Amino acid sequence: MSANLLRGKPIADAIKSEVEAEVAEIRASHGFSPCLAVVRVGEDPASAVYVGSKVKTAEELGIISEHLHFPAETPHEKIVDVVKALNARDDVDGILVQLPLPKHIDERTVLELIDPEKDVDGFHPVNAGRLMQGHEALTPCTPAGVIEVLKRSGIAIAGKNAVVVGRSNIVGKPMAMLLLQENATVTICHSRTANLADVCSRADILVAAIGRAGFIKAEHIGEGSTVIDVGINNVSDPAFARELFGPDDLEKRLGVIENRGFTLVGDVNPKDAMEKAANFTPVPGGIGLLTVAMLMKNTVTAAKMRRKL
Numbered sequence: 001m002s003a004n005l006l007r008g009k010p011i012a013d014a015i016k017s018e019v020e021a022e023v024a025e026i027r028a029s030h031g032f033s034p035c036l037a038v039v040r041v042g043e044d045p046a047s048a049v050y051v052g053s054k055v056k057t058a059e060e061l062g063i064i065s066e067h068l069h070f071p072a073e074t075p076h077e078k079i080v081d082v083v084k085a086l087n088a089r090d091d092v093d094g095i096l097v098q099l100p101l102p103k104h105i106d107e108r109t110v111l112e113l114i115d116p117e118k119d120v121d122g123f124h125p126v127n128a129g130r131l132m133q134g135h136e137a138l139t140p141c142t143p144a145g146v147i148e149v150l151k152r153s154g155i156a157i158a159g160k161n162a163v164v165v166g167r168s169n170i171v172g173k174p175m176a177m178l179l180l181q182e183n184a185t186v187t188i189c190h191s192r193t194a195n196l197a198d199v200c201s202r203a204d205i206l207v208a209a210i211g212r213a214g215f216i217k218a219e220h221i222g223e224g225s226t227v228i229d230v231g232i233n234n235v236s237d238p239a240f241a242r243e244l245f246g247p248d249d250l251e252k253r254l255g256v257i258e259n260r261g262f263t264l265v266g267d268v269n270p271k272d273a274m275e276k277a278a279n280f281t282p283v284p285g286g287i288g289l290l291t292v293a294m295l296m297k298n299t300v301t302a303a304k305m306r307r308k309l
């Protein structure tokens, strides 16, 4: 058997088209465009790429975006003042502070300072609490994107066994809550879970959000399951690449490693997932593309909620 690939691009494109139409309608009926402010501190190369993509996508959809970039040595108090100023601006609908922040800046303090009504990442405890209690909330973009992929691919969630591997506040925990909201039977696994392969292999829907390349292997994957790979890792070792990719993919991946120094790999061994799962999200080209689309959707949602449209 070879799994059906759940590609992110058509689904992300559909969501972006819907957001673009909604932005145009807001502009026509209410005379403004939603505005997203992105705060980035320091020179983390991955963050620069992600923020560039967020700002560019916003502009493509008619959302006003501001990219506020500060040097790595900017004091904590300065970033606090920046967030407070964005909270106070009536024209700003969404505030996103790109993570990771430099070590001397207290991430939790900064994230908790963002006005929950403008918290388009859904990381504020008020939004996490609202999600947990099943109330309307701004929800973290990556897990919200996973739900969109499942629904728009016609994969049933209600009554299914969903297993989430990883318990981060950004992905694992909100993912579990969103699956619960969709009436799945949810298990959260982590580094201390006993018999991980047994638990995972019983999943109808397995979501991997661990942050370790190819960690989920054949023994973890149930025959005919849906495997959602949230991980994005760099693999530079050609010998490891040989364990991860089948003959269809291997030559291309080895070429990428040779040219760029690394290839992108999720938390799931793709060769094993293709053999055992019924549906599988590729890396790259899977869930990653949804994160930005959902951020745009959250920005419009935040604008409509705060401005009571």
Ligand code: GUN
Residues within 6 Å of the ligand: 096, 097, 098, 099, 100, 121, 141, 142, 291
């Ligand atoms: N860093 C990696 N992923 C994310 C994300 O979804 N939001 C923010 N703010 N920072 C990140």
